[in-house]
Amino acid sequence: MGCQGPVGPLLPPHFSLAGDRLLGHHVTTAASAWAAIEALHASQSRAHVISTRMALATASKGAASVSDYFTKMKSLADDMASAGRKLEDEELVSYILTGLDSEFDSVVTAVSTRVEPITVNELYAQLIAHE
Numbered sequence: 001m002g003c004q005g006p007v008g009p010l011l012p013p014h015f016s017l018a019g020d021r022l023l024g025h026h027v028t029t030a031a032s033a034w035a036a037i038e039a040l041h042a043s044q045s046r047a048h049v050i051s052t053r054m055a056l057a058t059a060s061k062g063a064a065s066v067s068d069y070f071t072k073m074k075s076l077a078d079d080m081a082s083a084g085r086k087l088e089d090e091e092l093v094s095y096i097l098t099g100l101d102s103e104f105d106s107v108v109t110a111v112s113t114r115v116e117p118i119t120v121n122e123l124y125a126q127l128i129a130h131e
Helices: 030-058 066-082 089-098 102-112 120-130
Strands: none
Touching: 030 066, 030 089, 066 089, 066 120, 089 102, 089 120, 102 120
16 A cells, blocks of 8 residues: 555655555655656646746737836746746847837847847846837
8 A cells, every 4th residue: 555664654645646656657665756756846847947938939018018028028037047947138138129019120120239248137228218
């Protein structure tokens, strides 16, 4: 009945075992239980990273203010960082520029043709000034 150690169950009572299976993995030791839990967490983390990247790639400013758009994009970047995939400024700047409408074409052109990369804070200042 479940996975037993030398002095009792290897897992706390809130984990459900069906026979010796946990999350679809054969569990015989605490180490194999942790491996199953880590595998589940890794797949959920990968799915979250993919979902967040898609949100970044498809985000658009639309009718939102520059401030609201930046808050949304920074929040998505923070989600990536919390998943262990910190975005560099240059990558976040690219996502932000991609979501701007034609009203900001002059800013996009100016930023894209710079020799030195722009920081996220500098981009914010330019977009606020343009708005």
